[in-house]
Amino acid sequence: MAIILLKNVYEYTGSQQYEQYTDYFYNYTKWEFDTATRQTVTVTVPITISDPSNAENYSRPTGEMFYWECLQGTTTRRDYYHNGNGGFTYQDTPNSTSCNYTPAPLTLLVQSKTNPTSATSSDGAATLLASGGAAAYEYRLLPSGPWVGSPVFAALSQGAYSFQVRDSLGALASAQVTLAAPVPPVYGCTDRAATNYNPEANTDDGTCDYPVPMTATLPAPLTVVGNPVEAVLVSGPMGTPAAKATAEITLGEMADGSALTVNGVSLTFSLEPEAGQFYNGSTLAQALADEETITLRYAISQPSFNQVRLEALRTGSGLTPEVSASPGITWVITPGQDGLRSQAYGDWGCYVEVWACSGMFGGEVDKEGAVLLERQEKLRQPGNSYRFDLAPVLSRNLRHALFTESDRMQAYFVRYGETYTPDGQRLRRRVPVSESSVLWTMEGALPLYTLNQVTAPRLLTATPGRLRTPLHGLAYAEALYVLSGGGTVIVGGKYTAFDGTYTEEESIVQEVPGGVCRIPLQPVYTRAFALDGVKKLAVLTLTVTIQAGSASSTLGVYTLFFQKQAENMRCVVFANSMGAYDTFWMEGLPETKAKRSTEVFSRGLPAVRTSSSRSLVTRSVTLERQQVLHTGVLDRETFEWLASEMAGSPDVFLFNPITSQFSAVNISDFDLREDVAEEEYSISLAVEPGLPINTLTN
Structure with missing residues (x-):
């Protein structure tokens, strides 16, 4: 605590004369500042003095600072000034270094610049902006310009300049600016990604040409073996040089x-x-x-x-x-250019690789540990378009089993890129461009499935109209595949007989979670088999809808055709070239034919044939029954399809719709009949019993 005198005044009130001295009387008033209370205290007392010269008035100058302090808990300094009348005023200074304030670092930026009008003129300028530190600021042009108070520097020519700022505490900061005179326009392509980039051009004239990047059309997320599974690559044009x-x-x-x-x-x-x-x-x-x-x-x-x-x-x-x-x-x-499309390289082309992954459908599948199944490579194609069929390699690794109802699925991905032979080398180089996400393929029978690009919700199955489906599902447990966010799938069947009458039923109701779900059609065929015994069905129409809450939508309508069956109709099931199974109804009648035995006889007993007993041995000749099947009149498309697929089939079966049994047979005769003028085509084949049927597995 301290008391600071601001002002005092002696007011004369009288005197008293004595023999040897005189007393002088005054009212003494003083104004004092109390530093504890920050207030002015005024005190008036009567005093007696013997020497009037000692009664001298005093006052601090007006505006004189007599005391300062730091406001508690802040870095603000408060200065107190005398107002000339014994009172005071004060002024606050925020962020004062006297109160332990540390100023922000001093920085200098170029706020604006003006380029000179030509390479030889000196009419450029730069305006600086200082911040931080402690004001006020001074500026100069490095390395040895004088300190000035203005942040504007004029009369500058083309070139690079450095400036410096100094604050009141002596801190320094610098900034740089480059002034460039305008250059005459040079027109051309200024895009470095273009094939005709002109490094000398400074003004783009819109003439840039760009190479066509490689694009890939890859298989759908879910495909079925039995249909083509294609990957199509379209690469950029030839001729881009290495750079x-x-x-x-x-x-x-x-x-x-x-x-x-x-x-x-x-x-x-x-x-x-x-x-x-x-x-x-x-x-x-x-x-x-x-x-x-x-x-x-x-x-x-x-x-x-x-x-x-x-x-x-x-x-x-x-x-x-x-x-x-x-x-x-x-x-x-x-970027540097590898020159993959350079004319200097020979045997330039594209390739795809099929990699198999392990994992369950619906779960996580990791590409690590994938196995390369096949690499396909093609040399330069017209239009730089390359089409690869992946179905054969997928078919080899995912074969269909005729007598099982479950569908096997395989995870895989496709990696693709460019391939070429460097000039003067025999080494074949492959440069990967990209790869697909994890894809799925599954076994399919009767090429029943045509899967398009997956969007939700939708039905992933389409049925070719030329196929004939046996009445019982044992030929293959056909199914529909639905992609949705979840809900209830309803398959309604309309069973139409040959006499025009029909029966409509709700055949299948199945709750499905989100994702791809399998809807087996076994109940549909079982019901068709039961009705066929009474009404003789001709057409089965399936309407597939999905319900999610109160919303309902139709996903697709499918039509299956049944041939009118007589006792002589036979259902032939055969393996096609894609590893799946096709069916076809044919008319069949038992016929007889002569067949010579493989054994020789001598006087009614089997004998060992020798060169000396040729005149003594005979062969027995028997009449054997065989099945001869006729397709009836076919259109040319179906005729060519059957001729190419059935003739070379390694597995042929006859299906009995009464007993729901398969019988393995061998084709002993295959007769093609075609009348191009009348556009009538048909096929006849003779079959005989084959090996016993065993359950087929992979």
Whole structure:
């Protein structure tokens, strides 16, 4: 606590004369500032003095600061000033260094700039903006310009400039600016990604040509063996030459501490550059040239006073520079071109690889540990379009089992890319471009399935109209596949007889979760078999709907045709070239034919044939019954399909709809009859019992 005198006044009130001295009487008033209460205290007391010269009035000058303090808990300083009348005023100064305030770092930026109008004029300008530190600021042009109070510098010509600012505490900061005069326009393609890029052009004229990137049309997420499974690649045009990678680094308005990293080599900005530091374009080029990891890969040049250019010593994408930098430093990277489409390379083309994955459908499938099933490669095709059929390799690894009702599924993915032979080499090089996500394929019978691009919800199955389905599902447990977010799938059947009457029933009601779900059609065929015994069915129409809450939508309508069966109708089931099974109804009658026995006889007993007993032995001749099947009149498409698929089938069965049993048979005679003029075609075949049937598995 302290008392500070601000003012005092002596007011004369009288005197008294004595023999040897005189007393003088005054009212003494004083104004004092109490530092504890921050208030002025006024006191008036009568006093007696013997010497009037001692009654001298006193007052601090008006506006004089007599006391200051830091406001509690802040960095604000409060200064107290005398008002001339014994009172006071005060002024607060926020962020005062007297109250332990640490000012923000002093920074300097170029707020705006004006480029000179020509390369020889000096009418450019730069305006600076300082912040932080402690005001007021002074500015100068480095390296030796005078300190001035204005942040505006005029009469500047083309070039790079550095400025410095100083605050009231002596702190310093700097900034750089580059002024460039306009250059005459050079028209051309300025896009480095274009095939006709012109490095000399500074004004784009819209003439850029771009290479066509490789595009891929890959199989649907779920496909079925038995149908074509295609991957189509369309590559870019031939003729794009190999190219070297480049990087052009431009130094702009940098602040202290600006950093530049090239391929892991870090450099910093400094007004007095040392090793690993730079100040302008020439010092940056020298700093890069001092790094062996840079000079072993790139040629270094300086196109202009504030630019540095790196050019790879060899062509190819592997030497494309990696650059990062602080604000104020810009760069343009031109990737290297491997020249895969160069005319200098021979046997150029594309390839696909099929990789099998392990995992369960609906669960997580990891590509790690995948096994390469097959690689297909094609040389250059017209239009640079390459079509690959993946069905054969998928069929070999996912074969159908005739006597099982479950569907086997296989996860796989497709990797694709470009392939070529470097000039003068015999090594075949393949460069991957991309790969698909995990795809699924499943076994399919009677090529019943045609899966399109998957969207939800939808039915993933379509039925070719030419096929005939046996009345009982044992030929194959056909199914519909539904992709949805979940709900109730309802399959309604309309069973139409040959006499035109029909029966409509709700055949299948199945709750399905989200994803792809299998709806077996066994109940449909079982019901059809029961009705056929009474009404003789001709057509089965299936309407598939899905209900999710109160919403209902029709996913598809399917029609299955049944031939009118007589006692002589036979259902032939045979393996097709895709590893699946087809069915066809044919008219069949038992016939007899002569057949010579494989044994020889001598006087009614089997004998051992020798060269000396040729005249003594005979062969027995018997009449044997065989099945001769006729298709009836066919259209040309069905005729050619049956001729190509059934004739070479390794597995042929006769299906008995009464007993629901299969009988293995061998085709002993295959007769094609065609009348092109009348457009009538038919096939007859003779079958005989084959090997006993065993359950087929993979």
